[in-house]
Amino acid sequence: MSGLADRLAAGRFTVTAELSPVRGASAEAMLERGRLLASWVDAVNLTDNQGAHVRMSAWACALAVRAAGLEPVMQMTCRDRNRIALQSDLLGAASAGLRNLVFMTGDHPKFGDHPGAKPVFDLDSVTMLWTARTMRDEGRLLSGKELKPPPSGLFLGAVENPFAPPEEFRAARAAKKIAAGAQFIQTQYVFDVATFGKWVAALREEGLTSRCFILAGVGVIRSARALDFLASGRVPGVVVPEGIQRRLRGAGEGNVEREGHRLAAEVIAQVSQIPGVAGVHLLTAGYEKRVPELLELAGVADGRGPGAPGPDAVGAGTTPAVPAAGA
């Protein structure tokens, strides 16, 4: 099993972070950001051509990240590959020992850097999860053909947006993914903790939080411009409530980052108290340096950092020491 799965199964508060692959033929720039996170987070997600923008493939980045001492979570979208390519890539990932996989439908090409690309969407997130589970547990492809050997030890993840309409259906949508095979779910940005809490409660009532780990998505809004962009409605699925917008704007021109940092720490602290929440998923691209501070301010940094002992310090010993917070 994966280290991520072990940690979650042990009931320990877990932190994952998104690491976006680079546009270029070297992973070095991404690894530099990744090293800042090593020993502070339990695993990093490698996005699959995020926002339909071409980046280095997630599997290549996942291997590079692992070699650098971090535990990778490989994302796979259904946007660019049909069921043949998806299953084949899953087998390749499994053979390379990439066990943590997250499946999603994916952003439409219209939003990316190749808006004229053919959208595939042969499978959706639910049927993809179902296929991966069938491959692992039944040792069969979607076609029914036998796999020799089947991919073993896979830890299957999904994403969900508790804030998008129809809100009443969002827990049911997560339940479908859990039925299809999802063992953990990473959510869209949580700014509205109350709505997120209701969504988790709905899953808890069905007993689903005991069979699927929930990681709340947390981001840091660092500037008025970033706030405008996130609140503009142009970022698929992101909702910044009025109150939050007022608070950040009220902080004044130069202070948005400081307030955004505090806000993110508060969100982490609040969601960590919700029964059924197993951890957080940091959507903090470009903010890696200050992640240690953020976790400390949120009160979830215990046992983390370069000096921290124990098996939870992923890749400890193989990664260079990380400078202290805010350095």
Add this chain to the structure above:
Amino acid sequence: MPATPRLSPRQAYLLQAVMRRRWLSQRLGGLVERWPLARRVFTAAERKSKEDLFGCRMCGQCALPVTGYSCPMSCPKELRNGPCGGVGPGGACEVYPERRCVWVTAYERAATAGRAGDLRLLQRPVDHRRFGESSWLNYWAGRDDRLWTDDDGLAAPPPLGRA
């Protein structure tokens, strides 16, 4: 492009009762399938009526009975298992913001009719060979019996294959 159904939920579920597979419809389907010309005419009639009423894309494996008669194949991502995460705050499709998400429409219509539970059924992957075929004939002949699961699949892992 996301379509808006032109039948009310009540009318649509009434149509469902009329079209249900029974002895008569199976006989009719069997007869139509015997002659290629009859089959073509029947399929063309289905295409015309369902395009007008539901924005049908003739996938040949109709999910309308369990989606509040809002066509999931008119979703730009052809999602048959529910809405993506990009639905706008007002229920707008992320790809065509001037249109309403088919799943927001589906949820409202199904809920109105007390059928919201339908949306929790797991939909199996689409068979692309069936595009252009008559889904009514496929349904009456029992060829699409396993398009979706019988329940929400949570109690036991449902088999993935349609065969």
